[in-house]
Amino acid sequence: EVxxxxxxxxxxxxxxxxxxxxxxxxxxxxxxxMDWVRQAPGRGLEWVARARNKANTxxxxxxxxxxxxxxxxxxxxxxxxxxxxxxLKTEDTAVYFCARAAHHTGNYFFDxxxxxxxxxxxx
Amino acid sequence: DIQMxxxxxxxxxxxxxxxxxxxxxSQGIYDYLAWFQQKPGKAPKSLIHAASSLDSGVPSRxxxxxxxxxFTLTITSLQPEDFATYYCQQYNSYPLTFGxxxxxxxK
Numbered sequence: 001e002v003x004x005x006x007x008x009x010x011x012x013x014x015x016x017x018x019x020x021x022x023x024x025x026x027x028x029x030x031x032x033x034m035d036w037v038r039q040a041p042g043r044g045l046e047w048v049a050r051a052r053n054k055a056n057t058x059x060x061x062x063x064x065x066x067x068x069x070x071x072x073x074x075x076x077x078x079x080x081x082x083x084x085x086x087x088l089k090t091e092d093t094a095v096y097f098c099a100r101a102a103h104h105t106g107n108y109f110f111d112x113x114x115x116x117x118x119x120x121x122x123x
Numbered sequence: 124d125i126q127m128x129x130x131x132x133x134x135x136x137x138x139x140x141x142x143x144x145x146x147x148x149s150q151g152i153y154d155y156l157a158w159f160q161q162k163p164g165k166a167p168k169s170l171i172h173a174a175s176s177l178d179s180g181v182p183s184r185x186x187x188x189x190x191x192x193x194f195t196l197t198i199t200s201l202q203p204e205d206f207a208t209y210y211c212q213q214y215n216s217y218p219l220t221f222g223x224x225x226x227x228x229x230k
Binding site: 035037044045046047050061063064097102104105107108109110111112113114115116 | 155157159161165166167168169172173178179210212214215217218219220221222223224
């Protein structure tokens, strides 16, 4: 059974930092692209970042809204995905979901999601 | 960025009804289109990828169609557990983008 379990959310002041983790199990983590997607309270879904696998040289992609402030990384030996969030803003307040990506003719879609972890940025 | 526009933003329907949700991309995305279902306080659930391919375990009353810029999600014979918010998402190019969502409510 595929499981994605996020942790690390909490309350942080504007300008602060937080590191989210996603523990994966039930599949070969090292083979997969992995993503973070967020959802602000009462709002829709927003893609945040992608980490490709070793075969794709661990390259990354970011949404413009977080580029330069957030860093996605992975540790295949621990089956874990991370999101280091720096210079946090109130508009970063959201539930952050970890998502697994599956391949479809050269592109990748989300096929499994974690339950999410809430990040609140407030003074 | 590719903008994804869903309509309607909400609808009321009864159990047994046929429901259709549309999603339009601001530029062509081939069939790189996915649909998700989300219930309050829960994670999204993947329903469809490649515009029309059902994900594992998704009931056959769900179907998707379309190519290029115009896509639809259809639920035949709406069931009580289908009342939720539905999102489309393009994965043709970065940044990956979602539609604004369609809330399906009980009439």
